[in-house]
Amino acid sequence: TQSTRPQRLLGAVQKNATRGDPRSVVKAIDHFCRNQEWAMNVGDEKGCILDSVVSEVNPATVLELGTYCGYSTVRIASLLPPHAKLITLEFNPDFAAIARQVIAWAGLEHKVQLVEGASGDWIPKMKEQFGVETFDLVFLDHWKDRYLPDTHLMEECGLLRKGSVLLADNVICPGTPDYLEFVRSSPRYKSQYFKSHLEYTKVEDGLEKSVFLG
Numbered sequence: 686t687q688s689t690r691p692q693r694l695l696g697a698v699q700k701n702a703t704r705g706d707p708r709s710v711v712k713a714i715d716h717f718c719r720n721q722e723w724a725m726n727v728g729d730e731k732g733c734i735l736d737s738v739v740s741e742v743n744p745a746t747v748l749e750l751g752t753y754c755g756y757s758t759v760r761i762a763s764l765l766p767p768h769a770k771l772i773t774l775e776f777n778p779d780f781a782a783i784a785r786q787v788i789a790w791a792g793l794e795h796k797v798q799l800v801e802g803a804s805g806d807w808i809p810k811m812k813e814q815f816g817v818e819t820f821d822l823v824f825l826d827h828w829k830d831r832y833l834p835d836t837h838l839m840e841e842c843g844l845l846r847k848g849s850v851l852l853a854d855n856v857i858c859p860g861t862p863d864y865l866e867f868v869r870s871s872p873r874y875k876s877q878y879f880k881s882h883l884e885y886t887k888v889e890d891g892l893e894k895s896v897f898l899g
């Protein structure tokens with residue numbers, strides 16, 4: 686039977702990356718997406734901005750919405766201090782299965798909890814299920830029309846504290862206009878746009894970093 690693109694991406698990781706070496710996993714995926722098949726990873730250019738925000742925040746608790754194949758999961762987890770935890774939500778079981786193997790190849794399974802399911806169902810259960818108080822960093826990379834409702838949901842569930850950082854991918858392409866309008870106009874957020882390009886292309890895209898002011 687035909688393989689899927691995520692299966693071919695995993696194959697490229699297993700063929701070209703070194704087990705236990707997160708940077709080689711990231712490099713192998715970027716090479717595959719630039720030279721073989723485009724895929725919707727945050728990519729190398731926006732990935733560098735992601736890395737700098739993760740390093741600046743130095744988070745103990747991270748929530749990622751939209752794992753896909755685990756590319757940004759590996760980038761983030763490889764920068765976390767010891768004992769820090771990353772919870773990543775993915776509702777497509779086929780993508781989740783590939784992501785688990787990519788994360789394992791990078792040797793980062795002990796830092797990552799991949800939860801299969803929809804953000805809307807799981808955000809209200811974070812405290813009771815995973816013993817999370819608040820998130821220091823949230824990376825939003827799931828359905829673009831879920832960014833705003835899930836941000837309101839995280840606030841309502843008390844998962845954000847003064848200083849929590851929201852970092853949102855694709856605010857230009859495919860675009861998240863309602864989310865962007867909200868975080869840029871709300872007095873409860875301090876927002877900053879990092880101009881970049883859609884992964885592996887010359888199309889404009891960017892990341893929006895928004896600090897919750899409490």
Ligand SMILES: C[C@H](C[C@H]1O[C@@H](n2cnc3c(N)ncnc32)[C@H](O)[C@@H]1O)NC(=O)c1cc(-c2ccc(F)cc2)cc(O)c1O
Pocket residue numbers: 725726727750751752753754774775776777780802803804805826827828829831854855858859883884
């Ligand atoms: C949405 C996807 C990423 C993943 O998110 C999971 N997901 C969804 N909603 C939920 C939820 N509510 N809870 C948990 N997981 C959830 C899904 O299954 C995908 O695996 N990302 C994109 O669609 C995406 C698309 C593009 C893109 C840009 C230009 C084009 F011409 C075509 C595509 C670029 C990007 O950088 C993306 O990130």
Ligand SMILES: [Mg+2]
Pocket residue numbers: 725726727826854855
């Ligand atoms: Mg994205």
